[in-house]
Amino acid sequence: MRHSYVLPLVFSLYFLTLTLPSKARHNHYHTKHNHPHYHKSPEISPSPAPLSTPSSAPNEAPSPSPIINDNLHNASNFFDLPTFGAIGDGIADDTEAFKMAWDAACQSESTIKTILVPRGFSFIIQSTIFTGPCKGGLVLKVDGTLMPPDGPDSWPKNNSRRQWLVFYRINGMSLEGSGLIDGRGEKWWDLPCKPHKGTNGTTSPGPCDSPVAIRFFMSSNLTVQELRIKNSPQFHFRFDGCESVHVESIFITAPALSPNTDGIHIENTNDVKIYNSVISNGDDCVSIGAGCHDVDIKNMTCGPGHGISIGSLGNHNSRACVSNITVRDSVIKVSDNGVRIKTWQGGSGSVSSVTFSNIQMESVRNPIIIDQFYCLTKDCTNQTSAVFVTDILYTNIKGTYDVRHPPMHFACSDSIPCTNLTLSNIELLPAQGDIMLDPFCWSAYGNSQTLTIPPISCLQEGLPQSISPIDIDHC
Ligand SMILES: *[C@@H]1O[C@H](CO)[C@@H](O)[C@H](O)[C@H]1NC(C)=O
Ligand SMILES: *[C@@H]1O[C@H](CO)[C@@H](O)[C@H](O)[C@H]1NC(C)=O
Ligand SMILES: *[C@@H]1O[C@H](CO)[C@@H](O)[C@H](O)[C@H]1NC(C)=O
């Protein structure tokens, strides 16, 4: 039995007694189903049928509520959490009130609806899926604080442990505000199963899932702006299956040693702009997964952390296509990597048309790196297929590197080498001392348009003889 309708039913009756719109389709309460994850839409798809029976015909809406009807059809409309019974004292569970506010706003006819998380309050919300489509655009304005239950022991047993707040099938939404989203990740990072948390530096077995703080799934026309978010148990933002995403002026912080706390992760997501944001955390600043194209990243300040990554791609022999990615005018400091492309052996597909330009590095371990031998355990065997990496431009990348690693590292597949890597205006100096490490290349083809510091002579010219166009999967 996958779905339990009991709670939604009880809830919908409660909802009706408040004379909120009877036309509400009640398809927003898919929040506590204990699905391990929601990649398959059948598991998450709204199933209004059992719920629509008790109320009047869903579309006729004979008695709209005073709250919602009181507006001009296009006027801005506010849905303030306390109006829906939220307490916001940092202790009470305000999940139900939040869901009611969401539902009312989602169903409201006005063009722009604003759900307000008011300043001066802290709302605790359990893992919830906010489902669309909604009627018109929606703003979630977080001026106060939003928090999940504190750590794995307080996480309700029947809630997903893989995600906290999920926005699903929304077209046209802005998440913004002067407040804070506090993921309270500390207790999750300390689980014994996390890397290095087990006894004697090992990883202990046991449930390790930790929630992504904010996930947008199968949604479009999204804006996240001027918001602070900190200490997610896992990724801070994850966009998957989305289109037209604009992230602007956000601040993400988590400790450098917090595991898997990527700032912004995107996958199967296109037309993405990530601008003017500051991210320091324990993993990638921005990570770009399979199925992304047309991504523009500009004026980011990243670090401490793991830098900006394309990948990892091709895990479990999967096919990955990533193209037309630009990362520019950014600073990456005190990070394990600067700009990285990482793929597993055995994958297929390609990474192409990537530009990294005007990037300042400060004490970065691997400022420029392509790693086609990415492997989290020690026992990955070499395989002949690989994700093809081609047409990568590095221009104006300057600053300092941590001398433990070569500042340029191109480790490409023997069978499917990297091609058309172009370097121009690269100046990378050791952060301490004056030991210059030589760049590393393996099966890497391309050229340097200007002298680089340190000089690179290991790129091979032209195209590899060995690969035929048939071997290459151009996506
Ligand atoms: C989850 O558990 C709580 C507390 O036991 C219960 O009230 C709620 O109905 C459950 N939700 C679902 C969707 O099963
Ligand atoms: C509402 O719609 C009217 C007519 O379509 C338009 O003139 C007016 O500017 C709109 N108001 C807002 C707040 O969008
Ligand atoms: C941890 O290391 C100590 C000292 O080397 C050893 O005595 C102990 O058995 C180890 N514990 C585990 C669980 O491996």
Ligand SMILES: *[C@@H]1O[C@H](CO)[C@@H](O)[C@H](O)[C@H]1NC(C)=O
């Ligand atoms: C995004 O919004 C634009 C303008 O409102 C609209 O034309 C487009 O269809 C929307 N995109 C999607 C995928 O719905």
Ligand SMILES: *[C@@H]1O[C@H](CO)[C@@H](O)[C@H](O)[C@H]1NC(C)=O
């Ligand atoms: C770059 O981003 C920072 C941080 O958000 C901002 O203060 C600065 O104005 C931005 N610079 C430009 C040129 O937009």
Ligand SMILES: *[C@@H]1O[C@H](CO)[C@@H](O)[C@H](O)[C@H]1NC(C)=O
């Ligand atoms: C690449 O992506 C940008 C947006 O970042 C877009 O404007 C441009 O048209 C795309 N180029 C191609 C060739 O699709």
Ligand SMILES: *[C@@H]1O[C@H](CO)[C@@H](O)[C@H](O)[C@H]1NC(C)=O
């Ligand atoms: C895999 O291939 C690389 C490059 O040829 C080589 O350096 C490495 O030792 C190989 N690894 C294994 C496990 O064979």
Ligand SMILES: *[C@@H]1O[C@H](CO)[C@@H](O)[C@H](O)[C@H]1NC(C)=O
């Ligand atoms: C090599 O890559 C650059 C972008 O870095 C692109 O403009 C150029 O067309 C590519 N060259 C070939 C031969 O594909």
